Amino acid sequence: MQVFRPLLFISRVQRFCLRSQSVLFTANKFNKMSTQNRPRVFISRRIPEKGYALIASECEIISWNFDDPPPRNEYLSTVKGINGLFCLLTDKIDVELLNEAGPSLQVVSTMSVGYDHIDVMECNKRNILLGYTPGILTNATAELTMALLLATSRRLKEGIRAVQTGEWGTWKPMWLCGPGLDGATVGIVGLGRIGFAIAKCLKPFGVAKIVYSGRSEKEEAKEINAEYKSFDELLKISDFVIACCALTSETKELFNRDAFKKMKPSAVFINSSRGGIVNQDDLYKALESGEIGAAGLDVTSPEPLPVDSPLLKLDNCIVIPHIGSATHSTREAMAVLAARNLLAGLKGLPMPCQLK
Ligand SMILES: O=C(O)C(=O)CO
Numbered sequence: 001m002q003v004f005r006p007l008l009f010i011s012r013v014q015r016f017c018l019r020s021q022s023v024l025f026t027a028n029k030f031n032k033m034s035t036q037n038r039p040r041v042f043i044s045r046r047i048p049e050k051g052y053a054l055i056a057s058e059c060e061i062i063s064w065n066f067d068d069p070p071p072r073n074e075y076l077s078t079v080k081g082i083n084g085l086f087c088l089l090t091d092k093i094d095v096e097l098l099n100e101a102g103p104s105l106q107v108v109s110t111m112s113v114g115y116d117h118i119d120v121m122e123c124n125k126r127n128i129l130l131g132y133t134p135g136i137l138t139n140a141t142a143e144l145t146m147a148l149l150l151a152t153s154r155r156l157k158e159g160i161r162a163v164q165t166g167e168w169g170t171w172k173p174m175w176l177c178g179p180g181l182d183g184a185t186v187g188i189v190g191l192g193r194i195g196f197a198i199a200k201c202l203k204p205f206g207v208a209k210i211v212y213s214g215r216s217e218k219e220e221a222k223e224i225n226a227e228y229k230s231f232d233e234l235l236k237i238s239d240f241v242i243a244c245c246a247l248t249s250e251t252k253e254l255f256n257r258d259a260f261k262k263m264k265p266s267a268v269f270i271n272s273s274r275g276g277i278v279n280q281d282d283l284y285k286a287l288e289s290g291e292i293g294a295a296g297l298d299v300t301s302p303e304p305l306p307v308d309s310p311l312l313k314l315d316n317c318i319v320i321p322h323i324g325s326a327t328h329s330t331r332e333a334m335a336v337l338a339a340r341n342l343l344a345g346l347k348g349l350p351m352p353c354q355l356k
Contacts, residue, residue, distance in 0.1 A: 038058060038059050038060045039058070039059045039060065039083040039084055039106075039346045040059070040060045040062065040081065040082045040083050040084070040104075041055055041059040041060065041061050041062070041082060041083065041084040041085070041086060041342065041346075042061075042062045042063070042064075042078055042079055042082045042084075042085050042086065043055065043061060043062070043063040043064070043086040044063075044064050044069060044070065044075065044085070044086065044087050044088060044091050045064060045065075045066065045067065045069060045088050046063075046064075046065050046066055046067055047086070047111065047335045048331055048332040048334075048335040048336075050332055050335060050336050050339075051086075051111070051332070051334075051335025051336050051338060051339040052335070052339075054336060054339040054340065054343065055086065055339045055342060055343065058343055058346075059083075059084065059343075059346070062078060062082070064078070069088070069090055069091065072092075075091070075097070076096070076097060076100040077100070079097060079100050079101040079105070080100055080101065080102060081101075081102060081104050082101055082104060082105060083104055083105065083106050083107070083346060084105075084106060084107045084108075084109065084342050084345070084346050085101065085105065085107070085108045085109070086109050086111065086338060086339070086342055087108060087109070087110050087111070087117075087118075088110065088111055088112065089110065089111075089112035089114050089117055090117070090303070091110075091117060092117055093108055093110075093117060093118040093119060093123070094119045094122070095119060095122050098119070098122055098123070098126060098128070103126075105126075105128055106128060106129060106345060106346060107128065107129045107130075107131065107341075107342055107345030107346055108123060108128055108129070108130050108131070109130075109131035109132075109338045109339070109341040109342035109345065110130075110131065110132050110133070110338065111133060111334050111335055111338040112132060112133060112334070113132060113133055113134045113135075113137055114132075114246060114247070114273075114274060115130070115132050115355055116246065116247040116248070116274060116276070118130065120355065129345040129351065129354060130354065130355040131338060131341025131342060131344075131345060131351045131352075131353055131354055131355065132338075132341070132353055132355045133333075133334045133337045133338055133341075133353060134193065134353055135193060135353070136330060136333040136334060136337060137324070137325035137330050137333075137334060138193045138194050138197045139197055139330075140324065140325045140326070140327045140330040141194050141197075141272060141324035141325055142194055142197035142198045142200075142201050143201070143327075144272060144298060144320075144323060144324045144325075144326070145194070145198050145201075145242065145244075145270060145272040145298070145324065146198065146201045146202075148270055148272060148296040148297075148298055148318065148320060149181075149240060149242065149268065149270050149296060150181075151296060151318055152268055152270065152294050152295065152296030152316075152318045153178045153179050153180070153181070153240070153268045153294065154178050154180075155176045155177075155178045155294075155315075156318070157315065157318050158176060158315050159176055162176070178294070179239055179240075179266055179268060179293065181202065181205035181206065181207050181240070182205065182206040182207075183206065183207070183208045184207050184208060184209075184239040184240060185207070185208055185209040185210075185211065185237055185238050185239050185240075186199075186202055186207050186209070186210050186211070186238060186239065186240045186242065187210075187211050187212065187213070187229070187234040187235065187237070187238030187240065187241045187242065188210065188211070188212040188213075188226070188242050188244055189212070189213050189214070189231065189234065189241065189242065189243050189244060189245050189254075190212075190213075190214050190243070190244040190245030190246070190251075190273070191212040191214055191218050191221060191226065191244070192214075192244060192245075192246070194244050194272075194273075195212065195242070195244035195245075196220065196224065198242060198244065199212075199224045199226055200224060203224070209227065210224060210225065210226040210227070211226060211227045211228070211229045211233075211234050211237065211238065212226050212227070212228060212229070212234070213228070213229055213230060213231045213233075213234045214228075214245065231254075231259075232262055235259055235262040235263050235267075236262055236263075236264075238263070238264070238267060239264065239266065239267060239268070240267070240268045240269075240270065241263060241267055241268070241269050241270070242270045242271075242272075243255060243269070243270065243271040243272070243273050243277055243278070244272070244273055245273055245277060246273065246274070247273065247274035247276045247277055251277045252276055252277065253276070253277065253278065253279040254277050254278075255269070255271070255277055255278040255279065255282075255283065256278075256279040256282045257279065257282040257285070257286070260282060260283065260285075260286035260291050260292050261286075261291060263286075263291070263292045264292070264293075265290060265291060265292065265293065266292075266293040267292045267293055268292075268293055268294045268295070268296070269283070269292055269294070269295040269296075270295070270296045270297075271295070271296075271297050271298065271299055272298040272299060272324045273299060274299050274301075275297070275299040275300040275301030275302070275303060276301050278297075278301070280300065280301060280309075280311065283295060283311070284310050284311055284314070287311075287314050287316050287317055288310075288314065293316065294316040294317065294318075295311075295316070295317045295318070296317075296318045296319075296320075297311075297317070297318070297319045297320070298320050298321075298322055298323060298324050299322050299324075300319060300322075303321070303322055304321065305319055337352060337353060340352050341353055341354065
């Protein structure tokens with residue numbers, strides 16, 4: 001596997017080297033793998049090796065081999081004339097980028113189940129095939145959601161801090177108590193794959209009732225004894241509200257002042273979907289005023305959440321950095337599936353997971 005850097009990229013990389021020493025040490029990872037007459041593919045980040053190797057076996061690769069994204073202007077100039085794009089959920093695939101890529105672009109494959117970063121209509125208009133990675137990150141995301149729910153309701157942030165600061169005195173009957181899942185009503189907003197997997201994880205904790213809301217009732221909800229409710233009713237009766245819906249124009253800031261007002265004052269709100277479904281100012285006010293009990297967020301808007309965000313100052317809010325799918329095997333499987341989608345699309349074959 002021959003790796004070289006064309007002059008065009010060396011000059012760009014040199015500009016980065018001036019700005020950041022850590023980039024200097026890794027700058028040679030911004031590379032181009034050339035083989036003649038193969039489809040040209042841009043991989044916009046450092047990805048698990050198995051996914052990269054699959055693409056490398058059939059394509060000419062230009063890759064941005066860093067964990068952080070390329071600056072937008074670099075991204076735009078690099079996609080010119082490519083046939084395939086391997087992107088991440090943080091990459092905005094919009095009209096501007098598609099115009100820069102030009103008519104050669106046949107396939108966009110995202111290493112994510114979410115696709116709110118892609119202008120799907122515009123890709124459809126241009127006959128650009130879209131691949132995504134549903135299914136394989138379901139269990140990892142459900143597992144992390146459970147971890148976040150437990151950490152939030154059982155006040156682990158305050159507990160860990162108390163140990164570290166010496167605030168932990170003697171065992172106190174009334175100290176650091178929180179709501180338990182045993183006997184609770186849990187509301188799942190969006191009973192898709194991930195919502196369903198979370199419901200299954202909840203069962204052994206002795207929850208009394210699982211309710212869900214969404215566009216329509218789901219046949220498979222019977223399997224987990226989950227009851228369909230209107231969104232408002234779910235908010236009213238749930239001790240825990242778990243947001244599992246995709247970000248769409250309908251769900252944008254669905255969790256706002258009105259929604260938080262309808263929840264119980266003791267309610268624990270968990271979001272492992274997308275930050276955009278929450279109005280964060282309203283969430284802060286609801287948490288700060290005691291309108292709801294606590295919140296656990298794996299996703300925020302923007303990401304990363306600025307360190308001066310008032311949410312981070314609250315004891316009753318735990319924020320973690322969008323790590324729902326972050327297990328070794330899941331991330332590898334996502335990269336491999338995204339690579340397979342890309343290769344199939346480039347060959348005009350059915351993709352394992354095409355977004356229609
Ligand atoms: O795949 C996605 O959409 C994610 O959010 C990864 O955790």
